[in-house]
Amino acid sequence: MPKVTVNGKQVEVAAGTRVITAAQSAGVEIPHFCYHPALTTPANCRMCLVQQKGQRRLVPACSTVVTDGMEIDSEAEEARVNRKGVMEFLLINHPLDCPTCDEAGECRLQDYTGAYRMNDSRYAERKVTKTITNLSENVQFWGNRCIVCTRCVRFCQEVTGTSELGVFQRGDHNEIGVFPGPGKALDNPLSMNVVDICPVGALLARDYLHKTRFWFLKTTDSTCATCAKGCSIHVDAYRGEIMRLRPRENPQVNGFWMCDTGRLNYPYTHRKDRLKKPLVRKNGALVETSWEEAIDAVYQGLEAVRARHGPQAIAGWSSAWATSEEALLLKIFVEGLGGAVAGFSALPDKKEIILPKFTIPADRNPNRRGIQAHIGSRKTTTKPKGVHVLGGIPDYTLTPQEKELFSSLEFLSVQEIFLSELAQKAHVVLPGATPFEKSGTYVNAQEIAQELKAAIQPPGDAREDRRILEELVRTFAPQAAATAP
Ligand code: SF4
Ligand code: SF4
Ligand code: FES
Incomplete structure (x- = not known):
């Protein structure tokens, strides 16, 4: 383990470490542009040049590997003069149009322009x-x-x-x-x-x-909900609206990257047709109602089925987009009624994409593993009479088996984000939340449990699904509420 001194502070780093990384361990940020830890190092921008004791010339911190006893000074006069010179060259043709640039506030060139006081230019051409x-x-x-x-x-x-x-x-x-x-x-x-x-x-x-300025954004660290890889992400929102998604470094899962499909899969959260109020069926039509009346309608509907056909006629149905906590609460809820969770809906696989340094799995469901851990993967063939469904997959199309299973229900209640195919048939519809509006756990294809964090509020009166299920558990089985997560 070579010992290296950076700006007077000694650190011990792994053999093969570059000076720029060793400096980070010593708490020193060396200005740079072309270097990126996940890419090869061409050392072409020359911004990171630092003074190494015993060397006549400045050395590039991004490509120089540390040796034992090395002494680095990134703030030596010669290094500072070099950086100012590099900045002067870079700014010759740069428009410095920061006031209208989307990168303003998170731009290295802007930061260094301020840091090196590049106020004037000698360039008259x-x-x-x-x-x-x-x-x-x-x-x-x-x-x-x-x-x-x-x-x-x-x-x-x-x-x-x-x-x-x-x-x-x-x-x-x-x-x-x-x-x-x-x-x-x-x-x-x-x-x-x-x-x-x-x-x-x-x-x-x-x-x-x-869309907006960087400094207005509220950033929440969460997990992508578009496939089973579960990339770590930043969700940037402004006034309750998601503005963009960005990858968050996670060496175990996604490195520094995320795919475009996941990155662009957020506008559905703000669609106008999101469910914002609970709905109950009256005279054949779904009409808006209060949460109290909706929860009571679920209670009345499932109790009536239980009274007519016995507890085995009650079933729960999840989705592979639900969080692990929601799946467990659904299980507690239906098992408290004497029924069982009969299975879950999942988007069909697509083709796996293997790139040199990133793989996008075939499974498009963020929490298949977590759901299976709580409720198993078996799909029942016995037809229930009363079902509570935990939905939430945008634009989901029922499979023929699901259509068959739900074909002769006496009562159906669903938690949904849109008036889906199944919600249109329901007796009670409870407006739930998208993965950007709720917190919980997703277990990815590598069996890594990761945190989902609410970045924004659900619209209107919609609620986090976990809260809805907690309320249902409290209403139906007060004794089960004590064991809820
Ligand atoms: S400044 Fe941006 S666009 Fe230009 S080479 Fe670098 S990464 Fe590419
Ligand atoms: S690979 Fe999967 S988890 Fe990662 S960003 Fe794409 S869709 Fe999201
Ligand atoms: S970061 Fe560009 S030369 Fe080192």
């Missing part, structure tokens, strides 16, 4: 101007802001293996573009990660374009 182009449906490129660090190019070569991007032209006319020329797009399942790794505002997500 005309700036080279470049174009704004869409690299794909989801990513926009602002040429003037690009500092040609090549992170985006390396990402497409090394992580997705698709190599769409390249650096074109020479000198100050060089520009990022789609290889081999116009007509092609940046088209891979992880394409929007280039927006996150671009250290400036040159690559922008079109779903977030000019």
Whole structure:
């Protein structure tokens, strides 16, 4: 374990560690642009050069591997002068249009411009101007802001293996573009990660374009609910509305990345047709009601079925999008009535996608493992008469087996986010929450339990499903409430 001293502080790091990482262990942030811990290191921006004792020239902290006894000074006069020089070159053609740039507030170039007081420019010539182009449906490129660090190019070569991007032209006319020329797009399942790794505002997500300013966002750390990988994510919201999703570093699950499908799977949360009030069936039609009346209607409906057909006629039905806590509460609820959870709904598998450094699993359900742990995977063939369904999968289509199972019910109550195929047939509909509006646990395909955290409130009178189930358990089986999670 080599010992290295950074700015007077000694740290012991693993053999092979780069100076930039060793400095982080010593609490020192070395300014950099082109370096990214998950990509190869071209050392092309020269921003990270530091002084190493015994060396005549500055060394790049991003590519220099530590040796025992090494002494580094990142704040040496020579290193500071170099950084100022690098900044001066970078700003020659940069428009510094921070007031209208989506990256403002989270931009390295902006931060260093302030830190090195780059207020004036000695450059009197005309700036080279470049174009704004869409690299794909989801990513926009602002040429003037690009500092040609090549992170985006390396990402497409090394992580997705698709190599769409390249650096074109020479000198100050060089520009990022789609290889081999116009007509092609940046088209891979992880394409929007280039927006996150671009250290400036040159690559922008079109779903977030000019939506709000970074400093207005409320960020919640949660888990993606779009497939069984369970990528760790940041949910950025503004005034109760989700503005964007970003990957959150998790070496065990997703590294630094998330897929575009998961990243763009949030607008359904704000759809106008979300259920906002409990509904009960009166004279054949579903009408809005209060929570008290709706819970009472579930009570009356299931009790009537129990009285007519016995407790075995009562069943619960989950979804593979429910949290583990919800599945357990559903089990407590129906077993308290003498029934059983008969199974769960799940989206059918899609094709697994294997990229050089990221795999997207076939299973599109975020908590199949967690649900199976609580209620098993068996789907019953005996037909129940009264069922309570925990739904929540957006735009779910019932399978033929599910249609058959629910075909001759005397009573059906559902927790749903939209008036789904099943909710339209229900006697009581209880408005629940999307994965962005509730907290709980999801167990991913690797059997790792991860936390889901509510980033925003459900709309109208809708409630977190866990709260609805707690209320049902309290109403039906007060003795079971004591064992609820
Ligand atoms: S677009 Fe961004 S990530 Fe790509 S080279 Fe330019 S500055 Fe770097
Ligand atoms: S791989 Fe799965 S969990 Fe990860 S971002 Fe994509 S959809 Fe979400
Ligand atoms: S970060 Fe080291 S040269 Fe760019």
